Amino acid sequence: MERVILHIDQNCFFASVEMKNNPELRKVPMAVGGDQDQRHGIILAKNALAGAFGVRTAEAIWEARRKCPNLVVVPGHYDQYNYYSQKAYEMYCQYTDRVEPFGLDECWMDVTGSPEARDPGALADTLRTRIRDELGLSCSVGVSFNKIFAKLGSDYKKPDATTVITAENFRDIVWPLPVGDLLFAGRATTSKLARINITTIGQFARLEPSFIRSFLGKNGEMLWIYANGLDESPVARCTDRRDIKSIGNSTTTAEDMMDEEDVWKTIVTLSEQVAGRLRRQRRMAGTIQVHVRDNALHVYERQMRAKEATDSGEEIARMAMALFRLSYDWKNPVRSLGVRASQLSGEEGQRQISFFDPSYQTDERRKIGEVIDTLRLRYGKKIILRGVQLTRPDRDILPDGQIGWNSGGFSAGKEKEF
Ligand SMILES: [Mg+2]
Incomplete structure (x- = not known):
């Protein structure tokens, strides 16, 4: 039977999320910068107004500013992108169990054999409407009989359009x-x-x-x-675990970190983000790694195994700080820090839990963690902070958003519009 595959691509995803959360940004040429460090930052995404000035994805921020002096560059809010990505994914899973994400802003769906498959163009239009009404974003959809042409279709006409590529018309369109x-x-x-x-x-x-x-x-x-048009690769099932090897975040602070208190504050923030992402993926980390770059650009890395697999921000922060102390001699101030969790274990629910196991009692803490995650996703990272993050209010070196190591992203050696 000929397959019915959709590919959904969120249009200017990062920039659209930023504009949804701050409608003022719709009125100005704006871009999302890929690095807090504006000296080396690149453009990750831009709105149409910035595009009209010739601002391109993946070019240096200083280059973009030369073309468009009034360009507003905002930092990326990775948690927000994750939130909308997850919401869209859940929507697609309402139609089929074959949904395969491709990066944060794209998904394939295989609806072969479902009632919707009889008119997949109409399903594509429904999805576009739902994405607009329920998430306030815009996407383009390609419909075809294989994944490759479906993806070409979502790119063919955008924003907010449907393209159907069939066995009859692909020679004309593709x-x-x-x-x-x-x-x-x-x-x-x-x-x-x-x-x-x-x-x-x-x-x-x-x-x-x-x-x-x-x-x-x-x-x-x-x-x-x-x-x-002979590609037969299948669309993965929702239940197939995305093969994520590690989850990490890193940041370059606005000012160099001068002492352990600065470092601890940053490590706590990064660890909270990593833990939140672990919980969303229902994974536990067996190994924690710390990455340090000083202001002379020397790099230090060290990792350790956790006594017990964890998804607790506190636990990860404590290990990361211990690693930092082991690897760093403070000859120079610290420019950037990264915390990464690896050796990820599977579904949390499948973990053997013994009543005598002290980790059973951490269930309460996990629930608190999940509440914190939800609050942060809805209202921004600053809605709830650890005590340590409130110290030294005069010295706010942490940027608002963190773009750094990520998982699940994808690079095919081409510039990618997020
Ligand atoms: Mg896109």
């Missing part, structure tokens, strides 16, 4: 597109193809497979399968 639009067709491949005058997907699709194998190797063969 084949005139540049070959670089194919998923996993990187710059090296496209420039090699350009040298033999192959620039469109259609030209590429009509090449001999044996020639492609010798010219581009195995990766080229895969692209040829994609170009001809």
Whole structure:
């Protein structure tokens, strides 16, 4: 049976979330900066007004400012992006158990055999309306018989549009597109193809497979399968665990950290974020790692195994601080810090819990953690703070948002609009 696959792509995701939370930003050219450190920061996302000035994703903030001097650059709010990403994912899971996220702002859905599959274009329109009404965001949707064309479809017309690519029309819609639009067709491949005058997907699709194998190797063969609409890779099920190896956050503070109190404050904040993400993924960390960069850009890294797997911010912060003390000699002030959890265990609910196990009593603490998560997601990180985060109110070195290490993101060697 021919499959019915949708690919949903949130339009300008990071910038849209920022504009939803602060409507004033709709009126000005704005961008989300990828690093708190504006000296090295890049543009992660921008709104249409900034786009009109020629501001591009992935360019340096200083470069963007040269084109658009009034550009408002806001820090990313990773927790917010996670929140909306999760909400959208839950919505898709109401239609099928085959939902596969691709980064934070994209998902594939396979609705083959469901009542909605009879008119998938209508389902796509319904989803766009729901995303607009329920989340206040906008997305574009591609509908096709394989994942590759569905993804091309969501990119074909945007924002807020549906494109249906069928076995009958794909030669008209897909084949005139540049070959670089194919998923996993990187710059090296496209420039090699350009040298033999192959620039469109259609030209590429009509090449001999044996020639492609010798010219581009195995990766080229895969692209040829994609170009001809022959991709059969399945959409993962909701229940398939996303293969996340680690969860971490890092930050460069607005001013260098001068002493242990500065470091502790930062570590607590980072650890709370890491713990919150662990809880949302229903994972526990077996190993904690700390990453330190000083103001001379020397890097120190150290890790330790937890006595017991944990998703507690307090626990993670204590281990991270111990690691910091072990690895750092304070020859220089600290420029940036990262906390990472790895050796993640599976579903929390599947963990063997013994009544005699002291960790059974941590259930209460976990519930508190979950309440804190919800409050922060709804009202922002500052709605609730640990005592230590309130010390030295005159010295607020922590940025509002944290963009750093993440998991589940994806890079196909191309610029990606979030
Ligand atoms: Mg997007």
